[in-house]
Amino acid sequence: MSAGNGFLSTEQLVRLTAYDADGEKIGSIGQVYRDDATGRPEWVTVKTGWFGMKESFVPLAGARSDGEALHVPHVRDVVKEAPRVDADQHLDADEERRLYQHYGLAGSDGNGKGNGKGKGKGHRTAVDAPGIATGTYVDDRGEGRGRDGMIRSEERLRVGTANEEVGRARLKKVVVTENVTTTVPVSHEEVRVVREPVREGERVRGDIGEAETEVTLHAERPVTRKETVPVERVRLETERVTEQKEVSDSVRKEQIRYEDGKDTRRGEGRNGPRR
Secondary structure: OEEOOEEOOHHHHOOOEEEOOOOOEEEEEEEEEEEOOOOOEEEEEEEEOHHHOEEEEEEOOOOEEOOOEEEOOOOHHHHHOOOOOOOOOEEOHHHHHHHHHHOOOOOEOOOOOEOHHHOOOOOEEEEOOOOOOOOEEEOOOOOEEEOOOOOOOEOOOOOOOOOOOOOOOOOOOOOOOOOOOOOOOOOEOOOOOOOOOOOOOOOOOOOOOOOOOOOOOOEOOOOOOOOOOOOOOOOOOOOOOOOOOOOOOOOOEOOOOOOOOOOOOOOOEOOEOOO
């Protein structure tokens, strides 16, 4: 079972949700069982039933993943009706044969010897993270042979940046009214009486009687008018400002401990070892 050009690790598998051949959701992955000899994942348990209380075994043969879901080539009812196996972290040959027969796969012959998908006589061990290998490969005769060791893995924190919208700024033009006071010079005409004596010899007719004369007076008054003129151009600009921010998160890492004793656990499921 692969995703892209590489095989999925155990940690990637337990994060997936299983879907059947018709695209119906079955449930989330509970545990991953892999061959003690090859280390390759071969079985997963899918949480089914009310509130996911039941775990059904599903073979990874023919399954595919798109990185978010595990698509198995079996319908949901077949998965839910799979034989109930309480393997205590292991699938022995008989249990695996019953499961292969339920799914119609060539997995084991009547003598418990592998042929096809169940090739080999080793048990299948449940694990919960990549790199946790069983310490011993146990065959059907109870004999074991040592493995080279185990791979210790740890998570590294990779920090990047994501561009997101945090707010908006806008320009809005409104009209306001204000009073403007200015000074302008104005002029007006005033009347004054000028008296000039008549010179001797000047021909002026003299009459006695009533008469009147008038002059027109003029004055300037302030006159206002309004005109619209452009005075300023206003625009918005953005400026990138870089600052340092601390980012913290939790990362996991594996620790390898040495245990001396005959009763050695071979692996643990996603929710811990079964008792």
